[in-house]
Amino acid sequence: MPELPEVETTRRSLEPVLTSRLITGVTVARPRMVRRQANPEDFSRRMLGQRIMSVGRHGKFLMTTLEDDIIWVTHLGMSGRISLAATDDDVVAHSNVIVSLDSGEDFRFIDPRTFGFVAALTPEELQASSMGRLGRDALTDLPRAKQLHALLAGRQAPMKALLLDQSLVAGIGNIYADEALHRAGISPLRSGGSLQLDEVAALRKAIRATLQHALKYGGSSLDDLAYLLPDGRTGEYTNRLRAYGREGEHCRRCGTEMVKNIIRDRSSTWCPGCQT
């Protein structure tokens, strides 16, 4: 389930391969994958023949800039991953979008559940879409504690839901929301507005530590191997997770049995002993 550390790991792998390359081919095997594009045929048309200028990211959205002022957006969704392969390599199942480069390499977007998407948008189109309403990037641009505290003021929703709200802060998904709350010792059920400034400061520190550590280990590949690095390696943060997937096991900090329950339709794993 790719979220920010997985997407940033992907971005770093793509950057040297894509930058300055010419797009020589675009194949959309699953038309559904092209979304937020007023005219679906614009995707291939705007991509073909373009040179790639830079490979950026905001939250979980990969944003690749093309020379003609077009932004090629890729979102991995739930089950998406990017594979870099030679154009004549075997194509694995669910290679829904393939972008070929003048280097002889392919960018292959593999996504069984097709929750991800691609689009090629003008800056105006990007700004007008939901991507224009993303919060600050959780890894590179996380607001200071005072600002975060102000953003949370008066919010009744549980912290778990607020961390997943991409318009508040962009990039945190279900796994790392649980991880950050555990590190900070904050219950996922606490309402946003109930957090004191020192708790927000602890949470901010926990978010940064979680994301930076997960990134260092290449993100978390789960048993389903839906997420892999673009070269096929697994993300190795999985067995370092402190909360996610550890229901019924003992908390690594206080020994209490970890519990899992549903908060706002999302599974949440947390420690009732030390998350208060």
Next chain:
DNA sequence: ACCTCCCTGGCC
């Protein structure tokens, strides 16, 4: 701010 839907592989 809440509810429903999208989609498929893997597991019981």
Next chain:
DNA sequence: GGCCAGGGAGGT
């Protein structure tokens, strides 16, 4: 054969 995983959009 049914359920579960869940990020984000669209509707109310």
